[in-house]
Every structure is written in C-alpha cells, then in structure tokens.
C-alpha cells in the first residue's frame with residue numbers, strides 16, 4: 098500500500114470507493130442455478146412445461162407451441178385427455194391452486210391447428226428405415242420423433258384408421274375427431290408412410306424386408322373376462338368392442354337398462370356413452386368403493402352428473418334373464434373387497450364388461466430373445482429395447498401406467514434410443530438438475546390469482562349428444578393462466594436480485610440474458626437469494 | 642397506487658411486487674430495474690453485509706435523481722450512511738453530496754436551498770437525510786424549524802431504530818423491549834422500556850407540512866412512488882424509511898428485506914401518506930402475520946423467546962401496538978377481516 102505517501106489517517110488513494118473490493122469480505126457466494134420445475138419432472142411425456150408457458154406468457158403462442166412440440170406431437174389431444182399429473186406436482190398448488198397446465202396446452206394445440214402451424218424436420222436424412230407397428234399414440238409419437246431425427250418411417254396399422262385407443266376407446270365427447278384427425282394428419286404430412294388394415298404377424302420378416310429397426314406399440318386390446326353363472330342371460334358385451342362399434346357407427350341395440358361392470362376410466366366412458374345412446378338407466382357395478390376405484394374422481398363425478406348410477410361395493414353373482422343378483426362387499430384394511438353374503442337384485446337388459454384389457458403377445462412369442470413379463474406385458478430395458486436387438490416396444494404393451502401421455506413419452510424415448518442405436522451409440526440424456534422445491538421460492542412476490550375454470554356443455558346436451566363436454570379457454574384466459582406460472586427454479590428476469598443488492602453487485606445483462614454477480618463487490622449477504630421469487634440463486638461456501 | 646396497470650391481461654405473475662419484469666409495461670417498472678439508474682451510492686462502500694440503510698438510501702436517491710432529472714443536492718447528517726460511504730478521501734456518492742454535522746442537516750439543507758434560490762438555480766432540488774438518531778434526537782430542533790418555515794427541502798430519515806454507527810445505543814426511535822448497548826436485556830423488564838419514544842411521522846404531520854410519508858425497503862414500488870410524489874411538490878416534505886440493520890438487530894444479513902416486510906405485514910410499521918396533516922393514503926397489509934414472526938428472528942428480541950420462558954406478556958404488548966396501528970390506519974381490508 099501507499100501509506101507512506103498518504104496524509105495522516107488516510108489509508109486509501111483519493112477517489113471512488115470502487116477501488117475498495119469489498120468482495121474480499123465474503124464467506125459464501127451467490128450462484129445462479131437452473132432447478133428442475135416439479136411439473137417438468139412429473140410429465141410422463143417429458144415436456145418442458147415451464148419452458149413453453151414462458152412463451153405463452155408474452156403471447157408468443159407459435160413459439161410456445163414449437164417448444165411444446167419438441168417433446169409432444171399432439172398438444173390438442175393431450176390438452177384434452179391427459180390426466181395432467183403435472184398439476185398435482187405444480188408448486189402453485191401449495192400457494193393457491195395449481196396452474197391449469199392442460200387447458201393452456203389445449204389452447205396452444207388448437208391455436209396451431211387453426212393457424213396451420215407445422216413442425217420443422219431438424220436432421221438431414223439418415224438413410225435408415227424404421228418400422229412402427231401400431232398407429233396409437235405411442236406409435237405416432239415414435240414416428241414423429243424418428244422423422245424429426247432424419248429417419249424414414251413406415252407405420253403398419255391393423256385397423257382401418259389411425260389413432261388406436263384415442264379413436265376406438267376415448268369417446269368423441271372428450272376428444273372430438275376433427276382434433277384427433279388434424280394432429281394425426283400433421284404427423285403424416287411430415288413424410289410418414291401409413292399402411293392401414295395391415296396387421297403385422299411376423300417381426301423377423303419385417304427385419305428381413307430391410308427395416309433397420311422396429312418399434313412395436315400394439316396396445317392392450319384383449320378384453321378381460323370373468324365367470325358369472327348365467328341362465329338365459331340377456332346380451333353381454335365387452336367395453337372396448339362396444340366403444341369401437343360406436344365409433345364405426347355399428348353399435349348394437351342395448352335396451353333401456355344397461356349395467357357396466359368395472360370401476361376404471363373405461364367403465365365410466367362406456368356408461369356415459371350408453372347414456373348418450375338413449376339408455377334410461379346406465380348403471381355401474383363396482384366391487385370396491387369410490388376411494389379405491391382406478392377411475393379418476395372427476396370421471397366418476399362427470400358420469401354421475403350425467404345421470405349414471407354407480408353401485409359401489411357390489412359384485413355380480415348370477416344372472417337370470419334380466420335379473421342380476423349382486424352381493425354387497427366390504428373393503429378390508431388392505432383395500433381388498435370381501436364378500437358379506439348379503440345380496441340384492443338389479444334389473445338390466447344388457448351387461449357390458451369393463452374389466453380391463455390384456456396385451457395380445459402371440460406375434461412376439463416366436464421372436465427369439467423377447468421376454469414376456471408377468472401380466473402378459475413385454476419386457477424392455479432402460480432404452481425401451483426388447484431382448485431382440487433392434488426391436489423396441491412401448492405404450493400399453495410394456496409394464497407402465499396405461500395412459501396416452503405415457504404412450505407418447507415412450508414413443509419419444511424409444512425414438513431417441515433407436516436413433517442412438519442406429520448411429521451405433523447409446524442415448525445419453527442430460528443429467529437431471531436438483532428439484533425446484535416450494536421451499537426454494539419466495540412466494541410473497543406472486544399476486545393472488547385464482548385458477549381459471551373451463552366452461553362445460555349444458556347437462557341436457559351432455560346426455561343427448563356426443564358434443565365435446567369441456568370447453569377451451571379464450572386467448573385472454575389462456576394467457577392469464579400461463580402467467581400464473583411461478584417459473585419455479587429458473588430465472589424469469591424479474592430484476593429482484595438486481596434491485597435488492599445493497600452493494601450494486603448484480604449486473605443486468607439485458608433482455609433474455611439474465612444477470613451475473615460482480616464478485617469484486619458482492620459481500621455475500623444473501624439478500625438476492627432470499628428475495629429471488631423463483632429460487633434461481635443458491636448460496637455456496639467460498640472456497641479458497 | 643400501482644394496482645391499475647394499463648395492460649390488457651393483468652400482470653398476474655408477480656403483480657407489481659417485483660423490481661421489474663419483462664412482462665411489465667416499461668412505465669410500471671421501478672427505477673431500480675433500469676441499468677441506467679444513477680446508483681447514487683456506488684459499490685465499494687463499507688456498509689455491513691445486508692445493510693438496509695445502504696439499500697434504502699440508494700432506492701430513495703435514485704428515484705429522487707430521476708424525478709429531478711439529476712438536478713439535485715443531498716445533505717447528509719453524521720451517521721452510518723455518511724461514515725460507510727465517505728471515509729475521506731474516498732466516496733461512494735455519485736451525486737452532489739454534502740456532509741453537515743450530526744445535528745444540523747435540516748438547517749444546512751435550508752441554507753443550500755436558499756443559496757440556490759439566490760443564484761437563480763430554482764430547478765435544483767435539495768434533499769436532506771439522516772439516521773433516526775440524527776432525526777428524532779439531536780437534529781430534532783433544526784428539523785422542526787425547517788418544517789415550521791416550510792423550507793423547500795425533502796428530508797428523509799433512515800430509521801434503523803438506534804445509534805448504529807457508534808455501537809447500537811438507544812435512540813427515541815428504538816422500539817420497546819429491544820436490546821441495545823444502553824438498554825441491556827437484564828432485570829425484570831429487559832431491553833428498552835415501554836411508553837417512551839417519538840413517532841416522527843406524526844410529529845411531522847403535526848407541523849401541517851405539504852407531504853409526509855412512511856416507506857420500507859420491502860416495498861420498492863411504494864417507496865419510489867412516494868419519493869417521486871414528494872419531489873413533485875414544493876415546501877417542506879418528510880419521508881421516514883424503515884431500514885433493518887443486521888448488526889444492530891442481531892439478524893441474518895439475508896433477512897434484511899424479509900424483516901422489513903414482516904414489520905409492514907404485522908402492522909408494526911404502517912405505510913401511509915399524509916398531506917397537510919391528514920392521512921390521504923394507506924397501503925393495506927397483503928398477508929397479515931403475528932408480531933412474533935417479525936420479532937423472533939432478531940437477536941435484539943431474543944430474550945422474549947427463551948426456551949421454556951417465553952415472555953408472553955411483552956410479546957402481547959407489542960402485538961397490541963401492531964393492532965392499534967391496524968385500527969388507526971385501517972391496514973387490513975375490511976372484507977378480509
């Protein structure tokens with residue numbers, strides 16, 4: 098130091114305090130981080146939900162849709178049928194109510210259809226050919242992602258139309274067919290070849306034909322059955338067949354009173370469909386209580402609103418003509434139904450069995466290396482590949498939850514792994530960041546903002562037509578809803594850190610470029626960390 | 642004040658509680674959000690980690706600089722703000738700044754305003770500032786005179802509730818029960834006594850001056866709006882800003898803004914504006930909290946929360962002070978109550 102040249106009691110050169118590097122006082126330093134938002138973490142299709150909401154917040158719906166399409170090729174469908182577990186995970190649920198992610202997604206999907214937006218194909222042609230078996234959500238998703246990665250894709254579909262259970266399971270009143278058709282057509286328009294009415298029976302023959310890899314996603318279509326002693330029973334149908342017949346306009350006469358047996362989403366959809374077909378009494382008989390049913394609460398509630406009568410804790414013991422003897426059950430401590438010996442009689446003209454579906458694996462049992470797991474589903478490794486090299490599988494036919502979203506996620510994951518495999522490597526997804534927990538947020542900064550509600554069709558029309566029940570959001574509501582997102586764990590440029598630093602040690606880098614810390618002057622007080630609304634800064638010990 | 646943004650879809654993400662944000666209209670963002678803010682106090686100052694006074698002074702003076710188009714002189718009483726910014730020959734001030742002595746900043750500011758008037762520089766505005774000790778105790782007479790004469794000065798008090806610069810001695814702004822170097826946490830009534838002290842904003846109001854306001858480092862939009870409003874008026878004006886002091890309060894450096902927020906949200910520090918002696922606007926409490934939430938994190942109130950010997954009567958007495966403020970200023974939304 099220059100103390101020999103300075104006047105008495107003066108230790109620093111004259112001038113600005115900037116020569117005093119107070120950063121040396123620090124024992125901890127603030128560091129900007131990107132944490133994984135719980136919605137993204139939860140999404141079975143691996144969407145960057147926060148990322149696409151970000152664009153919707155500023156009204157750039159096309160960019161929001163493109164960001165969404167990086168992971169999911171069917172946002173309009175998804176925004177309608179996905180069970181949106183992301184919303185259960187959403188941190189905003191701990192503040193007031195979760196962001197209505199699905200309704201914004203649906204808005205973006207419809208916006209893209211309306212404006213004819215199309216996804217880009219990013220990669221140059223690879224020269225590789227991939228066969229996809231089954232045009233359900235999983236197969237369509239794989240085809241889409243493989244095409245974007247540069248591969249030539251052919252889909253072979255046993256049925257007369259593409260869509261799988263999205264068309265032959267989920268009824269029109271939840272998923273209008275124009276929406277489904279538009280999103281399928283957009284995938285096909287990217288250059289995917291679709292061969293309808295073409296059931297694949299021989300996998301090895303397909304490889305021999307010249308396909309470099311095969312993705313199979315044939316779903317689960319074999320209706321489960323149950324033994325019921327029946328004398329001169331009336332009509333007994335299975336749910337999936339009935340829904341398929343309705344879709345094809347070939348539905349049989351059901352009579353005035355219909356019993357649907359089962360407590361899953363299929364049972365709810367069948368009962369609601371039956372109601373719309375004119376049955377006066379649509380009843381569901383289910384062996385456990387509301388708490389244990391596999392259907393979602395809102396599905397049961399919507400069915401009941403439409404006049405479906407649910408007989409909880411009942412099993413069908415026998416059928417005599419139109420008389421159904423049902424036994425009352427109780428649920429034991431493990432949630433299993435136990436008989437009570439008490440019976441009663443219900444009257445019905447038709448019984449529809451909605452007891453779940455099994456996978457038809459006959460065409461795979463001959464393929465060397467393919468393992469069939471318990472429950473008759475096909476085993477795959479962490480890369481979605483079966484025991485037969487080059488044969489991948491996903492969707493309802495592999496061990497996982499059976500939803501459209503999981504199926505679409507499998508399609509993406511399989512496509513990335515097939516791509517890596519075709520290029521002689523292994524897909525190496527980026528390591529997951531630490532979770533953006535609610536405790537990382539400073540929610541004081543978020544305004545009170547109640548969740549927007551989607552309007553519903555009138556009850557009269559819900560009982561008599563197949564018109565869509567749940568309505569979409571207007572642009573203004575969709576943008577409002579997007580803005581309810583708290584941007585958990587990732588800087589959204591609110592300028593708080595830049596403002597609250599008592600030492601002016603935060604540097605603003607301009608729109609889109611976030612901020613950086615000037616460690617020459619940062620004293621490490623940690624106010625920026627405490628006052629960052631979204632938890633995008635972390636304190637780390639200073640190491641020297 | 643900031644509730645009616647002109648945007649079509651309201652800025653619901655953070656309302657207008659954050660400093661800035663890409664979705665907010667430029668006009669609705671704070672001065673602090675701008676990279677072009679004057680930074681009245683620049684980096685390298687010697688305030689403690691997390692100093693509320695350094696923050697509050699920059700907030701207030703940057704807003705005043707914008708309001709005056711940079712044509713402004715600041716007079717500063719002795720205290721932390723002066724000492725940590727200006728150890729001669731070095732200074733953090735990036736504005737025209739003048740140090741008086743401990744007790745006479747209002748009088749010096751009056752003189753500066755008179756000098757400017759004499760020299761025809763009527764566009765140059767004068768701001769005077771000091772700590773709570775400099776304002777409510779030693780500078781009290783000068784300040785009262787400045788108010789009484791309605792001199793054209795904005796006086797800002799940075800209230801950290803004690804004489805911090807000389808080692809945390811009690812001032813007439815120190816709250817009851819707080820431990821300071823001169824009100825130790827010993828005896829039957831530990832800490833500062835109840836029933837004394839001065840309410841400076843109300844004393845200022847009693848002078849019937851054109852403008853009086855309270856503000857907090859926890860509500861930047863509100864603080865800037867008040868400084869801007871004060872700068873648009875002539876005559877004597879007074880703003881009292883609440884600035885937590887980690888050293889004197891025994892609080893964590895990262896809790897400075899949080900404590901200021903809890904003081905407002907508990908009702909202990911009401912935010913309001915008054916013109917010519919009448920309260921004209923009040924900032925409602927958004928999420929009311931018990932005073933305990935505010936007191937507990939502070940070392941100066943630690944003796945109220947001793948394991949197994951919580952001093953409920955004292956905590957309740959402080960809660961009654963907050964409740965009285967809530968009643969007096971109507972701090973809680975009627976339908977929310």
Ligand SMILES: Cc1cc2nc3c(=O)[nH]c(=O)nc-3n(C[C@H](O)[C@H](O)[C@H](O)COP(=O)(O)OP(=O)(O)OC[C@H]3O[C@@H](n4cnc5c(N)ncnc54)[C@H](O)[C@@H]3O)c2cc1C
Nearest residue numbers: 231233234235255261262266297315316492493499500501
């Ligand atoms: C009534 C009902 C309602 C549902 N509602 C919802 C809902 O709201 N939300 C949700 O997320 N999920 C719902 N699901 C579940 C969801 O539909 C399925 O999990 C999903 O469709 C599975 O997709 P996938 O691609 O694996 O199979 P699928 O959709 O079943 O598609 C498989 C396709 O492969 C074809 N195929 C089969 N075998 C062959 C073969 N050998 N060769 C060529 N093609 C073949 C089939 O014809 C079919 O088109 C519902 C299911 C049902 C039955």
Ligand SMILES: Cc1ncc(C[n+]2csc(CCOP(=O)(O)OP(=O)(O)O)c2C)c(N)n1
Nearest residue numbers: 719720721743772773774775803804805806
């Ligand atoms: C006449 C006189 N008496 C005492 C002092 C010593 N002194 C300097 S600053 C200060 C305390 C300042 O307290 P406050 O005004 O509350 O400001 P703070 O440091 O807390 O910001 C004292 C007592 C002085 N400078 N002049």
Ligand code: SF4
Nearest residue numbers: 136187188582583585
């Ligand atoms: S608030 Fe936004 S980022 Fe956070 S979990 Fe919900 S949707 Fe995701």
Ligand code: SF4
Nearest residue numbers: 688689692721886888
């Ligand atoms: S003692 Fe308090 S007021 Fe003074 S510089 Fe330190 S934190 Fe700021």
Ligand SMILES: [Mg+2]
Nearest residue numbers: 772773803805
């Ligand atoms: Mg003080």
